[in-house]
Amino acid sequence: MxxxxxxxxxxxxxxxxxxxxxxxxxxxxxxxxxxxxTENSWSGGFVARIILTNDGPTTTQGWSVxxxxxxxxxxxxxWNAKLSRKNHYSATHTRWNRSIEAGESISFGFxxxxxxxxxxxxxxxxxxxxxxxxPEEEDRPSYDNERLYTHAKFPIGIAVTADPSNxxxxxxxxxxxxxxxxxxxxxxxxxxxxxxYLHPEEHQYNWDDADKLIRWAHxxxxxxxxxxxxxxxxxxxxxxxxxxxGDFEEMLNDHVRxxxxxxxxSVVSWDVVNEAIDENTNCWRNSLFYQRIxxxxxxxxxxxxxDVNPKVDLYYNDYSTEDGNGAKFACLLELVDGLLADNVPIxxxxxxxxxxxxxxxxxxxxxxxxxxxxxxxxxxLTEIDVPLxxxxxxxxxxxxxxxxxxxxxxxxxxxxSIVETYLAIVPPKLRGGITIWxxxxxxxxxxxxxxxxxxxDWPLLFTGPQDGPYKAKEAFYGVQEALMGADYFRQDEGL
Ligand code: G3I
Numbered sequence: 001m002x003x004x005x006x007x008x009x010x011x012x013x014x015x016x017x018x019x020x021x022x023x024x025x026x027x028x029x030x031x032x033x034x035x036x037x038t039e040n041s042w043s044g045g046f047v048a049r050i051i052l053t054n055d056g057p058t059t060t061q062g063w064s065v066x067x068x069x070x071x072x073x074x075x076x077x078x079w080n081a082k083l084s085r086k087n088h089y090s091a092t093h094t095r096w097n098r099s100i101e102a103g104e105s106i107s108f109g110f111x112x113x114x115x116x117x118x119x120x121x122x123x124x125x126x127x128x129x130x131x132x133x134x135p136e137e138e139d140r141p142s143y144d145n146e147r148l149y150t151h152a153k154f155p156i157g158i159a160v161t162a163d164p165s166n167x168x169x170x171x172x173x174x175x176x177x178x179x180x181x182x183x184x185x186x187x188x189x190x191x192x193x194x195x196x197y198l199h200p201e202e203h204q205y206n207w208d209d210a211d212k213l214i215r216w217a218h219x220x221x222x223x224x225x226x227x228x229x230x231x232x233x234x235x236x237x238x239x240x241x242x243x244x245x246g247d248f249e250e251m252l253n254d255h256v257r258x259x260x261x262x263x264x265x266s267v268v269s270w271d272v273v274n275e276a277i278d279e280n281t282n283c284w285r286n287s288l289f290y291q292r293i294x295x296x297x298x299x300x301x302x303x304x305x306x307d308v309n310p311k312v313d314l315y316y317n318d319y320s321t322e323d324g325n326g327a328k329f330a331c332l333l334e335l336v337d338g339l340l341a342d343n344v345p346i347x348x349x350x351x352x353x354x355x356x357x358x359x360x361x362x363x364x365x366x367x368x369x370x371x372x373x374x375x376x377x378x379x380x381l382t383e384i385d386v387p388l389x390x391x392x393x394x395x396x397x398x399x400x401x402x403x404x405x406x407x408x409x410x411x412x413x414x415x416x417s418i419v420e421t422y423l424a425i426v427p428p429k430l431r432g433g434i435t436i437w438x439x440x441x442x443x444x445x446x447x448x449x450x451x452x453x454x455x456x457d458w459p460l461l462f463t464g465p466q467d468g469p470y471k472a473k474e475a476f477y478g479v480q481e482a483l484m485g486a487d488y489f490r491q492d493e494g495l
Contacts, residue, residue: 031056032100034065034124038116039109040363046073046116047363050091051107052124054100060126062098066090067121073114077362077420077482079413081108088122094409100126111362111421148183148476151483155433157186157225159383161443162213168443170216175468176439181220186268188225188382188435189213190445195231196238199255207262214266225435226263227382228271228317229256230301232287241288248292253304260308269313269432271350271382272301276335277318283331298335299344306345313432317350317382323360324368333371340375348378348432353418354446356390357410362417369425380432381422385444385459386414386475391451398455403441403463408474411458416478420485441473442466 033053040047050067054060068088069075075083081091097106149156158180161169170176180187191197192209199205214224230252231237244251260270276298278285289297302314316339321332332349339346349372355365372379388407389398400407422434438444441458461479464471 031058032060032063032124032126034121036067036119036121038119040361041116042367045111045113045363045366047109047111047361048116048119049107049109050121051105052100053105054102054126056126057102059102060098060100062093062127063100064090064092064123064125064127065121066123067119069112069116070114070118073112073116073118075110075112076424077417078110079108079362079417080106083110094413109362111366111424113424146480148480148483149185151480152434153428154431155186155223155225155435156184156483157188157433157435158184158439159188159190159227159435159437160213160439161190162192162209164209164212170213173467175470177216179439179462179468179470181222184222186223186225186433186435187213187217188227190227190438193226194228194236195241195255196236198259199241200238202240202244202251205258205262210263211266214263218266223268224263224266225380225382225433226259226267226270228274229259229305230272230276230289230297231274232285232289233275237288244292249297249300252289252293252297253300256301256304257308260305260312264309264312267312269315269347269380270305271317272305272314272346273298274317275319276316277321277328277331279327279331283334299339299342302339302344302346310345313347313378314345315348315350315378315380315382315432316346317352319352319354319383321349322351322353322355322365322368324364324366324371326360326364329368329371336372336375336377346377348372348380348430350380350382350432352383352437353381354383354385354437355414355418356392357386357388357414358390358393362421365418366421366425369422373426373430376430378430378432379422379426381418381434383437384415384418384434385437385446386411386418387444387446387452387457387459389452389455389457391453397453398457401456403458403473407458412474412478414478415461415475416482419479419482423482423485436461440464440466440468440470 031054033055035051037049037051038046039049050065052063066088075089080094080097082094084090091108100106163169164171189210197206217224276285277283284290284295305314318332321329323329336349369379388400388411391397393399438460440462441460444459446452446457446459461473461476462470463473
């Protein structure tokens with residue numbers, strides 16, 4: 001009898017405790033409202049967002065959401081949250097968006113294959129982790145001894161300064177050489193393989209600087225992407241060419257032929273023509289080459305390069321074409337379709353990827369890559385950088401005056417999203433590789449750009465002292481995580 005009474009008492013006690021716990025959980029769940037919103041959808045894909053609003057009286061110290069997609073839908077990349085990879089999906093906060101103040105909203109997004117019309121929230125909870133706990137930092141395994149390029153089956157490249165007179169060149173800084181050789185297996189000369197460097201006078205080619213760089217790269221088992229055979233910009237066009245009075249078309253063909261022949265065994269791919277499009281002037285940039293030859297100079301260059309070296313990959317390279325909905329992108333397709341219709345030997349399209357932190361959207365980038373893939377051409381991301389400050393934003397410029405944790409994390413998600421989009425859209429055989437336009441933040445060309453009014457920025461993957469040792473930023477881990485995620489997908493899909 002006594003035992004029974006005691007058991008009954010214990011049962012009632014447990015029941016009361018459980019009811020109290022349920023009240024706490026329900027009220028914290030109730031404080032957070034979550035809404036599923038389709039941002040964009042097209043045949044075969046979608047971009048959606050989940051918006052979390054804190055209706056409670058206190059700031060959240062972390063949150064999690066679970067939701068369901070239809071069986072056919074599959075999320076292939078996400079931003080601003082840590083996501084599980086399976087349906088039902090779940091997402092939790094990142095380090096910088098774990099706190100949602102009372103009355104405030106935040107959101108995270110994702111890109112998926114299939115149809116998301118069945119996207120439904122299942123649970124939505126804020127939790128009470130004590131502030132000061134940063135699980136991402138503690139949980140992340142150390143990748144310090146891993147080489148970035150080992151996570152990809154396509155080239156992972158870096159642009160370098162290799163002008164021997166430049167005190168930021170790779171020859172001047174051993175730490176730069178060390179970091180480059182550790183993490184990258186392709187290299188682009190930032191300057192010294194442009195027209196005026198290689199071909200300064202009509203009858204004079206200057207091979208020395210490029211040959212020296214290529215020797216260094218090959219000794220480290222790094223391959224070289226050539227940049228660039230034809231580019232209209234400023235002093236890149238040698239003065240003698242501007243004033244040339246002979247057969248301009250033959251002269252330009254010979255320029256291409258001679259350079260491709262010289263690097264026949266040492267360069268694996270070329271930006272054959274750089275930035276020939278101007279969407280404001282009927283698609284063709286009114287360059288010296290266009291004026292003297294007409295648009296055929298582009299097809300000529302591809303044909304001549306191919307005739308000299310049929311094995312080298314030949315790219316058309318441009319900027320601001322990553323916005324798959326923009327006028328410049330429409331011009332790019334017109335150019336590419338014209339070349340393909342005329343059987344011009346083009347292998348791929350280089351997207352420079354001098355993007356903003358918030359432009360273009362992941363879905364616009366995805367549709368740009370998709371259109372090139374649909375044409376059977378390779379996609380190469382040739383000059384990636386992601387500044388944190390956007391002079392064209394509606395938010396006053398500069399948006400960041402230092403590399404805060406939040407900025408670091410935001411940039412990581414952007415880099416990660418770019419690489420994930422690349423992996424999601426471009427099939428392995430069409431992946432020409434990805435190249436970052438410089439190693440250390442302070443070396444970026446963007447810091448010199450007039451539009452940026454001399455404000456500081458941190459667009460690349462490494463920070464630290466200017467002469468090294470360079471320190472990998474969150475952005476570096478974003479690229480790495482995306483590449484490692486790809487391994488996961490490959491296994492998952494039996495590829
Ligand atoms: O190396 C000399 C140095 O010795 C000298 O003291 C200094 C004085 O001005 O100039 C240095 O050369 C500069 C060079 O960059 C190396 O830093 C040139 O003046 C400068 O014009 C050059 O700018 C390059 C620009 O193209 C023009 O060629 C940038 O570094 C390079 O990042 C940029 O790259 C282009 C791509 O080729 C095509 N896509 C866009 C991208 C950004 O504009």
